[in-house]
Structures are given as C-alpha cells and as structure tokens.
Amino acid sequence: MFARSLLTAAVAAVALLTTAFAPPPPAGTSDRPTVHASAGAVQGREADGIQAFKGIPYAAPPVGQNRWRPPAPIAAWSGVRDASDYGAACIQPSRAPASIYSSDLGRTSEDCLTLNVWTPATTGKAPVMVWIHGGALVAGSSKEPLYDGAALAKQGIVVVSINYRLGVLGFLAHPDLSAESPVGISGNYGLMDQVAALTWVKRNIASFGGDPDQVTIAGESAGGLSVMYLMASPIARGLFQRAIAQSAYMISTPELKEARYGAPSAETAGTTLARALQAPSLQVLRGKDAQELTDAAAMSGFSPFGAVDGKVLTGQLVDVFAQGRQAPVPILAGFNSGEIRSLRVLAPPAPRTAADYEAVIRARYGDLADEFLRLYPSSDLGESVLATTRDALYGWTSERLVRDQTALGKPSFLYLFDHGYPAADQANLHGFHASELPFMFGNIDRTTPRWPAIPDTAEEHALSAAMVGYWASFVKTGRPEAPGAAVWAPYGTDEAWMAFKAAPKAGRDLMPGMFDLHRAAVCRRQALNLAWNWNVGVVSPDLSAGPAGC
Structure with missing residues (x-):
C-alpha cells in the first residue's frame, strides 16, 4: 500500500502516457520502421536486421x-x-576535466527524459535489458x-537505454521542496526518472517486440549504484525481474532530514547550497539558468546521491x-582489477615509507590491522593503496550483492574483469574502471577519443563475443x-566466480578474506556513526574502538 501510494503521487502518472492513442500513422519503409506504441507512434531506422528507435x-x-x-x-x-536520432543529454557540468571517459555529447537540455530502443524486430516477446549509464550521478548520457x-x-533481446536527471537538477533536497511535496519528500528526482522509464517500458515495450515481464535492469558505476537503489526502492518493485550491477559501490548515503554517518542531512545540504548560490527561495532557484546552476553547484562541491527519505x-x-528487503531477483555483479588506476582522485597518496604505512594502518584498524596488512602489504605501497580503495568500493560491494541474493535463493553470478591489452597496459591502466563496457556491449571499436585503443584482433573480438553472450x-x-x-557457475556453488582475462576462466573463492575485512570495517563505521566510502586505508577514521562483534 505504501509503495502504491507513492507511485500514485510521484510516478504512476506516467501511466497516463498510455491512455491516449495516436491515430494510425502511415506504414514505414523497409529501412524506416514504424512502431505503433500506446504512448505514440515512432519511426526509427533499421540496419543489419536491428531496428533502432x-x-x-x-x-x-x-x-x-x-x-x-x-x-x-x-x-x-x-x-x-x-x-532516428538521440535526444539531448541531460544538463551536466560544462567544465568537467578531460579524461579517458570524455566525449562530445552534443546538445544538453533539461528536456532530456528520453530513452532509446534496439530490437531484433522478431515476432513474439523478447527479454529486455534496460541500461542505466554511469557518471557519478553528475555526467553521462x-x-x-x-x-x-x-x-x-x-x-x-531488446535493449533500452535511458537518460535521467543529473547533479543538482536530479538530486537536490530542500525543506521547501519537501514542504510542497504531497508525501513530504525531496531529492531522488533522478531515481524517480528511472522508475518512470521502467514504467514506460512496462506499458510500451511489447509494441517493440519486448516482454514487459522479463526486464533486466543493468548499469555500471553510478548506473550500478542506481541498480542497487532500484532493488532497494519499494516504488520500483515489480518493474524488473533481474539485475546486473557492474562496478557498483554500496556506500553510505545521506538521510533526508537527519545528520548521520558523518554527513549533514540532504535537506541541510540543499539549504547550504541555496545560500551559497544566493537563492533565498525556490522561485529564485527555479528561475536560474539550468547550465549556470549546474556549474555553480558543482563548483560549490554539491555531491548528488540518493537520499533516505522513507x-x-x-x-x-x-x-x-x-x-x-531488496527485490528478490537473480543478479550478475562484478568489478575490475584496476578500478582505481583511472580514478586516482579517489585514492589517498601513499605514505613515504613502509613503516609509516604500517603505523597508520595499525592505529586506524586496531585488531583488523593484521588482516588488512596481509591483504594490502607494505611491500608495494602504490599497489596496496589502489587495491584498498578498489575493494572497499567495488570488490566488497560485488561480493555482498551475490551473497545477499544467494541468501534469498536467487541465482547470483560474480565476475572480475582483469583483461589487459597493449595500449591500456602501457598507460598503467590494466583492467581500469569501465574497461569491460566495450566488450560486454560488443563495441570495442566505438570507444571515446582518449580511451586506450583496443586492438582489432581475433583475440579481442573473441573475448567480446563471449561477454556479449554471457x-x-x-x-x-x-x-x-x-x-x-567457460561454464559460469552461480556464486552459491563454492563461491564460484568468472575471471575475464585473455579469455573467460572460472574460479573459486575470489580474493580470500577481502569481503570479510571490508564487511567488518563497514559494520564498525555504522556502529561509530561514521561514513563508509573511499575514506579507507591510510585515510580511514579510527575503527579500533569499534565493536568486537563486527
């Protein structure tokens, strides 16, 4: 009842999209197929047997x-x-630093709540994958x-990719916004967009040859975080039947009205931002240019996250x-061996000496220090610092997801992407964050301009073909x-996992001890009311006083 009431107030109005039918349009040509969806008639393009809208x-x-x-x-x-063409990308910071992920997204706009559909145009109902892009909830398209x-x-399968509101436009909470809400909440607009897109899929995808009762939500990085949010959200229940979380990170998130775990409430953060932007009212905030507002919020340090709003x-x-209490669905989850190699801003500087490193770790981790130093030894400080942040964000989360879904009796599958190729390895980017994406999408020739070029070889294409198949x-x-x-066994079979190196290779018991260490560290942070994110290793708060039961 609770989820139903919120859907009525916030999202279910999207169902009205299906109540009005467009008049019958003219038939499409062979390369310009037309679909008569209940939301309206659309004409896309067809190439190599695939129709794209x-x-x-x-x-x-x-x-x-x-x-x-x-x-x-x-x-x-x-x-x-x-x-026949993509909609505008959602507004995002215009002065983002150049990186291997940078690309020209073209026009951006607040009018960005659009989606794209690729379908094999077969008769019957094909399973559906809904892709949620990454970008730290700040950028991407x-x-x-x-x-x-x-x-x-x-x-x-039918593939759907979606846009959703980003940054301050997608995740601002504020007391005045909560006051004008019929259910007393604010923030989470980007997540509600994702639910609205899934609602559209539920009601329209059959017209494109998709099965609305066989939907998989999938995403990488912030898209993986979004997958977890959707699994946890009562308003998304029943809109998907499987989940894929790539490089997801189960970090602490703000509470709407209370300061907890080292963070102000989401409403307080919004009030602070409005003050910094010299916006004394919602009318002033809503009157600001969207791009200028987004840039100013980013420069002020606003960090978008979902808010625990009840x-x-x-x-x-x-x-x-x-x-x-999460959605009881099968899951495929994993992470990359070099996650932090391309995200070094998330890792602290390595201490000057091995002795300094060990002293800091023992002071901050207490009785957990011996196991910490076994997993992340002082003999290679640079690699240990990178691996610590990788595992505290992505490794621990991936194993947590497959463990928890296994406990619910759902088939769950764990992977580690540990593939390298000359351009990436020469740049010290072996297995970097998001490097699995070209392979699992089958687009190794469509990477961004600064992406280390993937060789056009039979070996790379074979790995990609295997991942697309899986x-x-x-x-x-x-x-x-x-x-x-290789046969990919579920995690519940002796903690099975799949390694993606030069070729897929099955394994057992990934990184023994890693999960238990970070589970204990998070448990202590909760008990001590401390945040858990990338503040780990040598920049961890003191966990030595945490409960021994963790």
Whole structure:
C-alpha cells in the first residue's frame, strides 16, 4: 500500500502516457520502421536486421515550475514521431576535466527524459535489458556510442537505454521542496526518472517486440549504484525481474532530514547550497539558468546521491540488503582489477615509507590491522593503496550483492574483469574502471577519443563475443552462458566466480578474506556513526574502538 501510494503521487502518472492513442500513422519503409506504441507512434531506422528507435520521451520536460518535481506525464503526440536520432543529454557540468571517459555529447537540455530502443524486430516477446549509464550521478548520457545496443540485440533481446536527471537538477533536497511535496519528500528526482522509464517500458515495450515481464535492469558505476537503489526502492518493485550491477559501490548515503554517518542531512545540504548560490527561495532557484546552476553547484562541491527519505529509499543500502528487503531477483555483479588506476582522485597518496604505512594502518584498524596488512602489504605501497580503495568500493560491494541474493535463493553470478591489452597496459591502466563496457556491449571499436585503443584482433573480438553472450543469456534466462566459453557457475556453488582475462576462466573463492575485512570495517563505521566510502586505508577514521562483534 505504501509503495502504491507513492507511485500514485510521484510516478504512476506516467501511466497516463498510455491512455491516449495516436491515430494510425502511415506504414514505414523497409529501412524506416514504424512502431505503433500506446504512448505514440515512432519511426526509427533499421540496419543489419536491428531496428533502432531513439530519443523517445518517457516523461514531460522538468523545466520551469516543474524543476525538482517527480516526473510528470507527457501529452500524447499525434502522427508519427521521428525517432532516428538521440535526444539531448541531460544538463551536466560544462567544465568537467578531460579524461579517458570524455566525449562530445552534443546538445544538453533539461528536456532530456528520453530513452532509446534496439530490437531484433522478431515476432513474439523478447527479454529486455534496460541500461542505466554511469557518471557519478553528475555526467553521462544514453547517447554514448559505447552504449549502442545493436550487438546485444542481435542475441535476441531488446535493449533500452535511458537518460535521467543529473547533479543538482536530479538530486537536490530542500525543506521547501519537501514542504510542497504531497508525501513530504525531496531529492531522488533522478531515481524517480528511472522508475518512470521502467514504467514506460512496462506499458510500451511489447509494441517493440519486448516482454514487459522479463526486464533486466543493468548499469555500471553510478548506473550500478542506481541498480542497487532500484532493488532497494519499494516504488520500483515489480518493474524488473533481474539485475546486473557492474562496478557498483554500496556506500553510505545521506538521510533526508537527519545528520548521520558523518554527513549533514540532504535537506541541510540543499539549504547550504541555496545560500551559497544566493537563492533565498525556490522561485529564485527555479528561475536560474539550468547550465549556470549546474556549474555553480558543482563548483560549490554539491555531491548528488540518493537520499533516505522513507519513501523512495527506506534505509541505507547495507541495511536493506542485510535485512533481505531488496527485490528478490537473480543478479550478475562484478568489478575490475584496476578500478582505481583511472580514478586516482579517489585514492589517498601513499605514505613515504613502509613503516609509516604500517603505523597508520595499525592505529586506524586496531585488531583488523593484521588482516588488512596481509591483504594490502607494505611491500608495494602504490599497489596496496589502489587495491584498498578498489575493494572497499567495488570488490566488497560485488561480493555482498551475490551473497545477499544467494541468501534469498536467487541465482547470483560474480565476475572480475582483469583483461589487459597493449595500449591500456602501457598507460598503467590494466583492467581500469569501465574497461569491460566495450566488450560486454560488443563495441570495442566505438570507444571515446582518449580511451586506450583496443586492438582489432581475433583475440579481442573473441573475448567480446563471449561477454556479449554471457550478458544476453543472463537477460534471457537468469543464467550467463556463452557458446564455447567457460561454464559460469552461480556464486552459491563454492563461491564460484568468472575471471575475464585473455579469455573467460572460472574460479573459486575470489580474493580470500577481502569481503570479510571490508564487511567488518563497514559494520564498525555504522556502529561509530561514521561514513563508509573511499575514506579507507591510510585515510580511514579510527575503527579500533569499534565493536568486537563486527
């Protein structure tokens, strides 16, 4: 009842999209297919047997007085809507530093709540994968060439990729916003966008050949975080049947109204930002230019996260999953061996000497220090610092997810992407963050301009083909299988996992002791009311006084 009431107040209005039908449009040509969806008629493009429909709106533009409101229904359109190109990317900082992930996203706009569909256009109902892009909830877009869904669709699934509000426009909480909400909450607008997109899929995807009762949510990095939020959220329940979380990070998140775990409440953070922006009212905030507002918020240090509001998110992720209150669905989860090699800003500087390192670790980890130093020894300080942050964010989270879903009786599959190739290894980026994406999407030739170039060799294509097969198979059946590749056993089978190196290779008991150490550290942080994120290793708070039971 609780989830139903929130959907009524915040998201379910998107269902109105299906109440008005467009008049019958003219038939499409062979390369310009037309789909008569209940939300409206769209005309896309077809190539190599795959039909693509891009830039389809799933909610009204959240601009003006609709800024910082739940996604609202969009008026049904008449005639045929051109769906041959992507919609605008959502507003994001214009002065982001250049990196291997940088690309030209073209036009950005607040009118960005669109999605894209790739379908094999077969008769019947194909399983569906809904892709949620990463970017720290600050940046990114569904129009990245890397996310083109054609190769996966050729495996017999429908692929959907979505945009959602980012940064301050997607995650600002404020007392005045909560006061104007019928359910007394604010923030989490980007998450509500994701739910609205899933609602659209539920009601429209059958027109594109998809099965609305066989939906897999999938995402990497902040997209993986979003997958966990959706698994934990009561308003998303029933909108998906499987989950894929790549390089997800189960960190502490702000509470809407209370300061906890070393962070101010989300409403306090919003009030502080409004003051810094010299915006004394919502009217002033809503009147600001969206790009200028986004840039100013980023420069002021605003960090977007989901907020525990009792409605969209009912608790910290670690608690929801520990209590078994998350969606009981099969999961595929994993991380990369070199996650932090391309995200060194998340890792602290290495101490000057091995003795300094050991002294700091013993002071901060107490009785956990011996195990910490076994896993992250002082003999190679640089690598140990990188591995500590990797495991505290991504490694521990991945194993936590497959353990918890296994405990719910659901097939769960763990992987480690540990693949290197000359350009990446020469740049000291072996297995870097997101480096699995070109392989699992089948787009090794469509990376961003600064991405270490993947060789056009039979070996690289074979690895990609295997990963495309595993991912598509999981979307279809809940079990990852690839023709001619290693058998991927569920985690519940002797803590099984799959290594992606030059080729897939099955293993048992990934990084013994890693999960237990970080589970204990998080447990102590909760008991001591401390944050858990990338403040680990030599920059960890003192955990020596934590309860021995952790």
